[in-house]
Amino acid sequence: MSTQRTLLLTSWFFPHKVIRWEDAVTLVYLGKADTVVEYGEEISSPSVTMKLPAVVRLRKSFGRTKRGVRFSRVNVFTRDGFRCQYCGERFAMSKLTFDHVVPRAAGGRTEWTNIVTACRACNSKKGDKTPDRSGMFPRQAPVQPKTLPLTGPVVDVTQAPIEWRDFLVVTT
Secondary structure (H helix, E strand, O other): OOEEEEEEEEOOOEEEEEEHHHHHHEEEEEEEOOEEEEEEEEEOEEEEEEHHHHHEOOOOOEEEEEOOOOHHHHOOOOOHHOOOOOOOEOOOOOHHEEOOOHHHHHOOOOOOHHEEEEEEEEEEEEEOOOHHHHHHOOOOOOOOOOOOOOOOOOOOOOOHHHHOOOOOOOOO
């Protein structure tokens, strides 16, 4: 059987996430999503034959959460604009780490107000020292954001199926 994946779009056609094609078929069958683009490959059951969905769009928007922004690596990078908070350079996500401003060894906690985005070189240079000992201070004080910009799934456009390319956000 196929190992194809399906790009799931929000109701306003923004890339939301990549899902298994089986889950996309279920969403379409239940009337929760519409197929936007199909692959050439067909799937069938005893009563139905259809093309494999390449891109599907949710029919309804999902509700906003009131819990605030969840702490995660990608959300820290997003808050900091994918910029190292020590040298100020912008990097691809694969080249970034997060740094404890006050190191864990000195009682620092893994939380919004103590974590900043750092490139590997700056994180290594700072090591497990405090900003005072290392002489390295974040360009912006780390804060817990109330909201973050909407970001889609991280997909390498050059490796994505051609059927997805009109819907992916290309960043430079």
